[in-house]
Amino acid sequence: MEKPYIDSNTSLPEITVKAVLLGAALSVVLSAANAYFGLFAGLTVSASIPAAVISMALLRVFKNSNILENNLVQTAASAGESLAAGVIFTIPALVIMGYWEEFNYFETMAIAMCGGILGILFTIPLRRALIVEENLKFPEGVATAEVLKTGEEGGKAVKYLVWGSIIGGLFKLADSALNLWSGLFEKAALVGQKFYGYFSLNLSPALVAVGYIVGLNIAFLVFFGGVITWWIAMPIYIGSNGFDAVAAELVALGSFEKISDVNADNLGGALWSAKMRYLGVGAMVVGGLWALLSLAGSLGTAFKAGISAFKKGGTSMKDQIRTEMDTPMSWVIIAIGVMIVPVYLIYQSAIGDVTVSMTMTLIMVVAGFLFAAVAGYMAGLVGSSNNPISGVTIATILFASILLLTLMGTGNELAGAAGAILIGAVVCCAAAIAGDNMQDLKAGHLLGATPYKQQIMQVVGVVAGALAIPIVLNILLIGNGIGAPTPEQPEALAAPQATLMMSVAQGIFGGGLPWNIIYIGAGIAAAIIAFDQYLKSKGSNFRMPVLAVAVGLYLPFELDSSIFVGGVLAYMLTKATKPNKNIEKGNNAGLLLASGLITGEALMGILIAGLTVGVMKSGGDPNAMRIFEDTSSWPGLIIFGLIIYFIYKTVVKVSKSDE
Structure with a gap:
């Protein structure tokens, strides 16, 4: 058992007024940033380390702050960030499917708050089993504890987070508001009726930052999923059917008004939206079920400990x-x-049937506890950023949809699909918070924190985030749009995960899903799982977690490729800094620069959306800031490359420094 940094006999102030206020404020900021970025990219990353660095920098202004107080601030802040992931993966589906016209404040807040707090409560009886007895890795928890231990260095390192935030914010301003360049580098070619080629790169430094944070292995697998969809499946589909037949099919599906509208530039995106992205649905369902099956044995100990703790009463x-x-x-x-109770009332108001609502509540409780344990265990194995929250949520929605269809019958497609999403939303929030909760408790265990005080601060973070997220979502809905682009909102946030959840729920109730494509996606996932098990048997350092590939199968190629660039950058820096004496400082500088890029771009995106809403409500032109109408991607591509070069040089320089 690790010896804590602060002895158990030593008592330091932990929950203080300034810790609560700062933790709540950071929770709001980070939850807003993660909500935007998750809707844009379909991926989120852990913010525990950036939150710890910000906390140290701000608390240094005060006298008598200490490491345990710092730890509680980052605990609350990272809870808000994780809650945003649970919300944006599910709740936007209700708007996209037309069940809600906007994000109803009370319902959205209540789902987020109840789901998040349940995630905290479900993991309390698991803390000792997973952190003390199992002694899992919890990589982000360990890293957060190390950053907090460095103290002075961590406080100074906030400059890298600030630089990254400024760069990310300015890039987003120039791209989205001023329209100085096109944010998408895209090339497509169609040769005759049979051959189709495509490449695209989203010029978002924040996406590169995601790839940098998750590393080359995961970034490559996401890109590999994109390659399967865009470079293998799509050309085969077009080649086997012919361009004219595919164009006619897309017209019949409503993607275009007439065949003459279809060309090489728009063919790929339309075919992906109508059919090919469902490869990811099939893969995600199989991946989620595999995550449950593969953890069945390992979770036995945790479940026994949790149930025993509940029975004994502690x-x-x-x-x-x-x-x-x-x-x-x-x-x-x-x-x-x-x-x-409030979750049941929301279900009852949505469905209007007591039996069905009680069944939904029961499913939510059982699935919530089950997947909180899964998320907590997976966070211990692979970290919160790589946690398969999407997979287990889809498994929940799939099961809930089938059960609700049995109870409600046909003729209630919209309400039934919405009911399944509402179950999945609470479970997803609980699972997202559970993984983050366990990381924070691991950091606290290493530092010598008091667990119940951390659990209180996790509730503070959830409540603060839940109060803010509905406002942020409505700003983004009006200012950017969420879901499919429209002529009025051509740059709508795609909300990939929420769209996927909607597809599964509506497909069970209303039909119309391309099941042959889904089955192929499931087969791809099965093949990847088999190959990953082979790699495991050989003791390979390279592994193929199926859900990383499934995400790549589902995302637009422009996101896959940008994330891969970040993974390559991380690999190059690993090679370049390996012989240097301050490699850890270099790694932290790179992580903080990357986190700053994500935070800066996301907050600027929210600010731009808020300004757009204000201008629209005052009757002004929301595009008044745009300097150019038709723009090239080349200026943005050059600046994009310079930002990557800046990250590389900064990390190498810090790793060689004598500081």
Whole structure:
């Protein structure tokens, strides 16, 4: 067992007024940034380390701050960031499918808050089993603890986060608001009736940052998924059917008004939207089910410990050392019961049938506890950023859709699909928070924090984030648009994960899904799982987690390729900095630059959307800031390359420095 940084007999101020206020404020900021970026890219990353660095920089202004107080600030801040992932992966589906016209504030807030708090409550009985007894890696928790231990260096390192934020924000301003260049580099070619080639690159430094953070292995697998969809499946489909037949099919599906509208430039995007992205649906369902099956044995110990803790009601705090004091189990059980009530009321208002609503609530509780345990265990194995939240949520929505169809019958397609999404939303929020919760508790375990105080601050972060997220979503809905682009909102945020969830739910209730494509996607996933098991048997360092490929299958190629660039950058820097004495400082500088790029671009995107909403409501022209109408991507591509070069040179320089 690791010896904590602060001895259990030493008591330092942890929950202070400034810690609560700063943690809540950072939770709002990071949840807003993650909401924007998740809707844009379909991926989110952990913000624990940036939150820890910001906390250290701000708390240094005050006297008598300490490492445990810093830890509680980042605990609250990262809870808001994780909650945003659970929300944007599911709830936007209700707007995209037309069930809601806007994000209803109370319902959105209540789903996010109840789901997030349930995620915290479900993991409390699992803390000791997964963190102390299993002693899993929890990579982000360990890294956060190390950053907090470095103290002075961490405070100074905030400059890299600031630089990244400024660069990311200015790039987004120049691209989206001023329209100085096109944000998409795209080339397509159609030769005769049979051959189709395509390449695109989204000029978003934030996407490169995602690839940098997740590393080459995951970035390559995401790109590999894109290659399967765009360079293999799509050309085969066009080649086997012929351009004219595919164009006629797209017209029949409503993608175009007439065949003459179809050309090489728009063929790929339309075919991907109508059919090929469903390869990702099939792969994601199989990947989610595989995640559950593969963890069945490992989760046995955790479940037994959790159920045992619930039955016993926990040990009195006075009988425990400070560093093992969890929230009393009797309080946990009461709080779970309290959280279930508003969720049931939301389900009842949406469905209007007591039996169905009670069934939905039961599914939510069982699936929420199950997937909270899965998310907590997976966070310990691979980290929060690589946690298969999408897969387990799709598995939930698939099961819920089938059960609700049995209970409600046909003729209730919209309400039934919405009901499945509402179940999935609470479960997704719970699972997202559970993984983050366990990372933070691991950091606290290493530092010598008091667990129940961390759990209180996680609730603070969830509540702050839940109060802000509906406002952010409505700003983005009006200012950018969410879902498919329209003539009025041509740069709508695609919300890839929420669209995927909607497709599964509506497909079960209303039909119309291209099941042959979904089955092929499921077959691809099965083949990848088999190959990954082969790699595992050989002890290979390179692995193929199926859900990373599934995400790539589903995303537009422009996102896959940009993420891959970031992964290549991470690999090049690993090689370049390996012999240097300050490699860890270099790694932290790169991580903070990358996190800053994501945060800066996301916050600028929200600001631009907010300004657009204000201008529209005042009767002004929302495009008044645009300097050019028709733009080339080349200026943006050059600046994009310079930003990558800047990251490379900065990380290498820091890793060689004598600081």
